Amino acid sequence: MNANIRTLTRRYIVLNVLSWLPTGLCAPVLVLLLAARGIDVATMGTLLAAYGLTAACLELPTGGIADVLGRRPVLIAATALFLLSTLLVGLGTSILVITAGILLEAVGRALDSGPLQAWYVDAVHAADRDADLTPAFARGRTAGSFALAVGAVAGGALAGGALAGWVPLPAAGDTPVLGLSLPYLLAAGIVVVRALTQLAWVSEVKRRPRAVVRDVLADIPRTVRDGVLICTRTSTLRRITILCGVIGVALATIEFLAPLRIAELLGADSKAVIAYAVFTALGGFAMAAGSSMSPALSRLLGTGRRMVVVALIVTAVAVAALGAPLFLIAAAGYVLVYLALGAPEPLLDTLTHRAVTSGERATVLSIQSLALRLCGSAGAMAAGLIVAHTSIAYAWALVVGVLGIGAIVAAGLSTHDQSAAESSSTSAEPDEAVPLELV
DSSP: OOOOHHHHHHHHHHHHHHHHHHHHHHHGHOOOOOHHHOOOHHHHHHHHHHHHHHHHHHHHHHHHHHHHOHHHHHHHHHHHHHHHHHHHHHHOHHHHHHHHHHHHHHHHHTTTTTTHHHHHHHHHHHOOOTOOOOHHHHHHHHHHHHHHHHHHHHHHHHHTTTTTTTSSSOOSSOSSSOOHHHHHHHHHHHHHHHHHHHHHHHOOOOOOOOOOOHHHHHHHHHHHHHHHHHHHSSHHHHHHHHHHHHHHHHHHHHHHHHHHHHHHHHHHHHHHHHHHHHHHHHHHHHHHHHHHHHHHHHHHSSSSSHHHHHHHHHHHHHHHTTOOOOHHHHHHHHHHHHHHHHHHHHHHHHHHHSOOHHHHHHHHHHHHHHHHHHHHHHHHHHHHHHHHHSSSHHHHHHHHHHHHHHHHHHTOOOOOOOOOHHTTTOOOOOOBBBBBBGG
């Protein structure tokens, strides 16, 4: 690896940390902050549903924007939206202000779903077309997961009164700054650092003649259409997109039901809140460990395809353990879910990037993120209905069944699939086919 690629990799890892650390700070306290503002549970559910729907609907258009306008301006726009949304949610005292903040965060999340990774791939390919991307993706995911976990611990400490002796703040009410607002204020500061870092480090890689403003609206539909066609016509990308949906169902359902399950086992909501904060951090560390182990597991099991299948089977077993009557077994199952789901993702990233051209890359990433979000929302909704009418055990069974389908899909991943460029006679940037055993 040459010095330029090493520098790019370090920057990619740091930017991943700066992307996920604010999310880790805010995620564990969001529901508590909404409650402190006097928002009822039904309205909370509506707000979260609006967030998911907005982000899902914007996945494809925003991916097209990144391919047309470039990675750098889209990344900076997403960061600006994150800063504004963090301040609105953290300091807002009315439902309208908080709603605006949540929706702006959804728009920013959609914009942010692919450009950073796409920029890194473009920059590395410009230096060395044959560079191995898998280790960097693994390190990036590991760093992001650790940042998420550290942020969750720090956010929980701040919200729990770590600074109460120095900065006494009200726990609830219409005052803009509450004790639960502190993680949001710290997150806003980190977002500012992220923006400055992006301005200094991220430079646009020349991929094709840059579009002018009048070409943007005409080019986005074509870019989106091409990305959808690739994901439906190329065997590898089709299967990876399905696997994104499977992972979405598993993660969303577990994140929705785990607090209920913990409260059921511990018999107290207060204990459940503390335990879930700890599990959030442990889950982040576990996913980081799984991502870092991805290349070694592929070598140990002989092929990358076999590693993905085994990881999904282990995840299914871990989900089943969540239904155990003993707290320690359920806790171990929760951590194992994230450990197992972290392993396949760097490899799936590599297969995705080598199967598409530079001009399609951000759009395809957005399509995969769309599959994850939509399937995750559907899974969580179905699980809620199942729990309401039967029991939580049937919801875990649903997730296990979906993971089983995912294992079957992964078993059919082609070891010598055509790249997107090879399958399209109009592509101007051919990529090599990727033997899965060698990734």
